[in-house]
Amino acid sequence: MRDKLFNLLLLLSGVGVILVAGGILYALSTESLTAIKEYGLLQFITSTEWSDRSQSFGALPFITGTLMTSLLALLFTIPFSLSVALFTGEYFKGRRVATMVSSLVDLLAGIPSIVYGLWGFYTVRPILVSLNVNAQGFGVLLASIVLAIMIIPYASSLSAEFIGMIPNELKEGVYSLGATRLEVIRHISIPVAGSGIFAAYILAFGRALGETMAVTMLMGNTNNVPLSLRDTGDTMASVIANQFGEASGVKLSALFAIGFLLFLITALINLVAKGVVHRIHK
Structure with a gap:
C-alpha cells in the first residue's frame, strides 16, 4: 500500500508539472492572440516601433536588448x-x-536582483562614467556587467560541483605519468566535466534572459533598438515590468506576446543545451 501511495504521489507530481507548464503556455498564447492578429507574428517580431500614440507595438527592440545583454553577460x-x-x-x-x-x-547567489541593481547604479555606473566608457551612465554595457556579476555565482557553484565529482583515481593515474596540474585540468577535469559545465552556463544564461529589476534600473528603459554597448534600451522582461500596470487593449496583448516569445526562447535554449549535453555523453 505504501509503494502504491508513493507511486501515486510521484505520478501526481509529474502530471502537476505538465499541467503547470501547459497552463503557462495556454495563458500566454491566448492573451497574445489580439496583438498577433493585429500585426501578424512576423511583423510583430521584426517591427522596431513601440508607440502608444500610433498604437503600433513591435518586439524587436526588446528581443535585441535581451540577447545583447544576456550574451555579453555570459x-x-x-x-x-x-x-x-x-x-x-x-x-x-x-x-x-x-x-x-x-x-x-552561495551568499552572492541569494542576493535579490534589485540589490544588484542598486549596487550597479551607485558603484559601477560612476566608474564607467569616470572612465568615459559609458558617457550616458546607462546602457547595454552597464546592464551586462551587473548581469554577469549576478550569474557568476550560479555558473561557478554548479561548475565546481561537476569538477569535484571527477574520480580522484582518474587524476592520480595521469599524475603518475608525469602530468602537471595544468595538463590534468586541460585534458581530464574540463573534458570529463564538460557537459556539466556547459549545462551550468546554460542555466546562468537562462537567469540572465529573464532578469528584470536590475536591468530595469540600469539599461535606460527606452524603446529603441540598441546598436552599441553605449546605447540605452530595454529587455523583454523589463519592458513587461515597466509597462504592464498601465497597459490595456492591444498594448496589453503585445506585452503578453513578448512574454510568450521569452518563454519560447528560453525553452528553445534549454532544448538545444539538452541536445548538446546528450551528444557529449554519447
Whole structure:
C-alpha cells in the first residue's frame, strides 16, 4: 500500500508539472492572440516601433536588448566563473579557503536582483562614467556587467560541483605519468566535466534572459533598438515590468506576446543545451 501511495504521489507530481507548464503556455498564447492578429507574428517580431500614440507595438527592440545583454553577460561570466570553479573544485578542494569561497559564492547567489541593481547604479555606473566608457551612465554595457556579476555565482557553484565529482583515481593515474596540474585540468577535469559545465552556463544564461529589476534600473528603459554597448534600451522582461500596470487593449496583448516569445526562447535554449549535453555523453 505504501509503494502504491508513493507511486501515486510521484505520478501526481509529474502530471502537476505538465499541467503547470501547459497552463503557462495556454495563458500566454491566448492573451497574445489580439496583438498577433493585429500585426501578424512576423511583423510583430521584426517591427522596431513601440508607440502608444500610433498604437503600433513591435518586439524587436526588446528581443535585441535581451540577447545583447544576456550574451555579453555570459561572455563576461565564463572566465571568472571557471576560475572560481577550478579554485574551489580542483586546486583547493576540501580546504578551508575553498569552503569559505564557496559559502561566499552561495551568499552572492541569494542576493535579490534589485540589490544588484542598486549596487550597479551607485558603484559601477560612476566608474564607467569616470572612465568615459559609458558617457550616458546607462546602457547595454552597464546592464551586462551587473548581469554577469549576478550569474557568476550560479555558473561557478554548479561548475565546481561537476569538477569535484571527477574520480580522484582518474587524476592520480595521469599524475603518475608525469602530468602537471595544468595538463590534468586541460585534458581530464574540463573534458570529463564538460557537459556539466556547459549545462551550468546554460542555466546562468537562462537567469540572465529573464532578469528584470536590475536591468530595469540600469539599461535606460527606452524603446529603441540598441546598436552599441553605449546605447540605452530595454529587455523583454523589463519592458513587461515597466509597462504592464498601465497597459490595456492591444498594448496589453503585445506585452503578453513578448512574454510568450521569452518563454519560447528560453525553452528553445534549454532544448538545444539538452541536445548538446546528450551528444557529449554519447
